[in-house]
Amino acid sequence: MQTIFDLWQIAKKDLLEFRRDRLRLITFFIMPIFMMIMVGFIFPNQNSIKNISIGVVNQDNQSVSQGLVESIIDLKLSGDNPAFVVKDYSNIEAIKDGIKKQEISGGLFIPSDFSTKIAQSEQTEVTVVEDQSNPQISQMVNQVLVKIIDGFSGQLGQQKINQILVGRASANTSAQSIMAPIQAKLIGIIPGNPNYFEFVAPGIMAMIVMTAVLTGLAASISREKEQGTLDGILISPINRLAIILGKALSQSIRGLIQGAIVLLLAFFLFGVTVHGSLLLVALLLILGIFSFVGLGILVSAIATEQETATQLLFMFQFPMLFLSGVFFPILMMPSIMQKIAHVIPLTYAITALRKVMVLGAGFGAVRTEFLILLIFGVVTLTISVPVFKRVITK
Amino acid sequence: MENIIEVKNLTKKFGHFTAVDNVSFNIRKKEIFGFLGPNGAGKSTTIRMLTTLLRPTSGDATIASHDVVKKQDQVRKHIGLVAEKIILYDHLTARENLEFFGRLFHLPKDEIKRRSEKWIGKLHMTEWLNAQVGTFSTGMKQRINIVRALLTEPDILFLDEPTLGLDPQTTHMIRGFIRELNNQGVSVLLTTHDMLEAEELSDRIAIIDHGKIAASDTVENLKKRAQKENPTLEDVFLAITGKEIRDVTNGRVATRGHMHGPIRANNRVR
Numbered sequence: 001m002q003t004i005f006d007l008w009q010i011a012k013k014d015l016l017e018f019r020r021d022r023l024r025l026i027t028f029f030i031m032p033i034f035m036m037i038m039v040g041f042i043f044p045n046q047n048s049i050k051n052i053s054i055g056v057v058n059q060d061n062q063s064v065s066q067g068l069v070e071s072i073i074d075l076k077l078s079g080d081n082p083a084f085v086v087k088d089y090s091n092i093e094a095i096k097d098g099i100k101k102q103e104i105s106g107g108l109f110i111p112s113d114f115s116t117k118i119a120q121s122e123q124t125e126v127t128v129v130e131d132q133s134n135p136q137i138s139q140m141v142n143q144v145l146v147k148i149i150d151g152f153s154g155q156l157g158q159q160k161i162n163q164i165l166v167g168r169a170s171a172n173t174s175a176q177s178i179m180a181p182i183q184a185k186l187i188g189i190i191p192g193n194p195n196y197f198e199f200v201a202p203g204i205m206a207m208i209v210m211t212a213v214l215t216g217l218a219a220s221i222s223r224e225k226e227q228g229t230l231d232g233i234l235i236s237p238i239n240r241l242a243i244i245l246g247k248a249l250s251q252s253i254r255g256l257i258q259g260a261i262v263l264l265l266a267f268f269l270f271g272v273t274v275h276g277s278l279l280l281v282a283l284l285l286i287l288g289i290f291s292f293v294g295l296g297i298l299v300s301a302i303a304t305e306q307e308t309a310t311q312l313l314f315m316f317q318f319p320m321l322f323l324s325g326v327f328f329p330i331l332m333m334p335s336i337m338q339k340i341a342h343v344i345p346l347t348y349a350i351t352a353l354r355k356v357m358v359l360g361a362g363f364g365a366v367r368t369e370f371l372i373l374l375i376f377g378v379v380t381l382t383i384s385v386p387v388f389k390r391v392i393t394k
Numbered sequence: 395m396e397n398i399i400e401v402k403n404l405t406k407k408f409g410h411f412t413a414v415d416n417v418s419f420n421i422r423k424k425e426i427f428g429f430l431g432p433n434g435a436g437k438s439t440t441i442r443m444l445t446t447l448l449r450p451t452s453g454d455a456t457i458a459s460h461d462v463v464k465k466q467d468q469v470r471k472h473i474g475l476v477a478e479k480i481i482l483y484d485h486l487t488a489r490e491n492l493e494f495f496g497r498l499f500h501l502p503k504d505e506i507k508r509r510s511e512k513w514i515g516k517l518h519m520t521e522w523l524n525a526q527v528g529t530f531s532t533g534m535k536q537r538i539n540i541v542r543a544l545l546t547e548p549d550i551l552f553l554d555e556p557t558l559g560l561d562p563q564t565t566h567m568i569r570g571f572i573r574e575l576n577n578q579g580v581s582v583l584l585t586t587h588d589m590l591e592a593e594e595l596s597d598r599i600a601i602i603d604h605g606k607i608a609a610s611d612t613v614e615n616l617k618k619r620a621q622k623e624n625p626t627l628e629d630v631f632l633a634i635t636g637k638e639i640r641d642v643t644n645g646r647v648a649t650r651g652h653m654h655g656p657i658r659a660n661n662r663v664r
Contacts, residue, residue: 235446
């Protein structure tokens, strides 16, 4: 209880100090606005596609539909790598769940009457399910899938014409069933078409909040060391843990305020809608912050000066910015970079936030990310707190 | 007379460098103890160990009979620290600073107010209580800094160069204030490079050099050691510590022949 009182005193003082520093306060508000506007108008292009997992529901399961699935499996666009890794699903809802959990980046639904309709020279329809959380990937997946379906459909049409010409099929069929026997219908999980900004907004939010906490925490402790005020705190009888936690709390409160600014800007300026629960978004942000606090403490323990702390953190932040999937989907990165991306906690925070904000996923879909962030936070704190305690009283 | 501080064979090493080397001394209750030494002699390191900010490599030290390593929280209740750097936040008002540091010692708000007001008036800072410390002159900051150190009603006050960089008026006021505190029963450990200040205020003086206590006695007895007629404390100090300039870099000390060679202006490192 005493520790909570003490940590609150530290946090309160830090926040008050921060509120009084006009320049820091201005930067605090301008930074997210600047980042959002800057990034909001960037639409990157790219074109590589390999090993993308997609879900397929083949309710028809006859030779024609199997042929369509095989042509998807056999497609190679980048060297020997298959474009798609096909996973079987039982129904369209299972595909949607798979996308929400980010197990797959799209899906294809083939109805049970697929072969029958083709045999009866009627037009049939397959459904392509989009991953709207990831417009870049989803756009490519859709294009490629639709191209395969159209190609396949074209082949069927040719066969049909040949059959009519040799008299094996009746010429009394509709032009549509000859020209385009298979129609592809695109559907998403949420209504409307998300833009690139909807993909990037959760990432920016997570990045701004977490880097602010990371640098803020390290800078705050090293500034107090440099100015000598830390001595005034250290000669008081308060628990060392309360000092660190108090600092972490004030930074977290600031981080959450910045997160809210980003969210509001995204909403009013770029028309981003949060499809999932706002509470879950806040919870994920808090957990993201928690996963970073240990690292911030460790850096501030090692760095004797504010400048050193900032430089050290830059080393972490810079690669994190590009590897955590804030701007570019991890799936598009070379495999070695994908592996690195998966040891960065920001990656998990962003993935989870994207699932909740863009796809409206619930807690169940982000359980894994939740657990990883929690473990990362616990492990880094377990290492950093004793190091910090040791370093401050050498 | 009873001792408030007892230091026995206190040593602090940073890697291979010994900053404080087997130092022993006692400070009596209600005494002003001048702790003098050239730059890098080990004064601040000793103070940091006594105020629980640094862990000694070896040796013992007690404050009000509490071990500085084993009973840190007890020690902290008996001490006040005016360090070389001012321990105040520029963006907070004087009152907010005092409230913050008072709360860290678990003092209720009205008690912080009572204790602050007791000293604020004497240091002529009452009208500036609600102004941000960042707008203060060094002298004003130092006066609030001293009030902050007194919030715990300490038995021993550590003053590390309390008049450094202050104008003669503030220096005069602070010296008078130190005497008044001492009259009220507060023991003081004072470090200063101002020999007149040390002579004027100290009951006893210890001179530390290269991490070792070179001399420890009353001003009168120390003066008797100087082989000079009517010596000043500065004469005694120079006779004991020598006239070599001390270059201190990153806590390491190098001595240099008096006035020979280029000397960097900014070589005052604790």
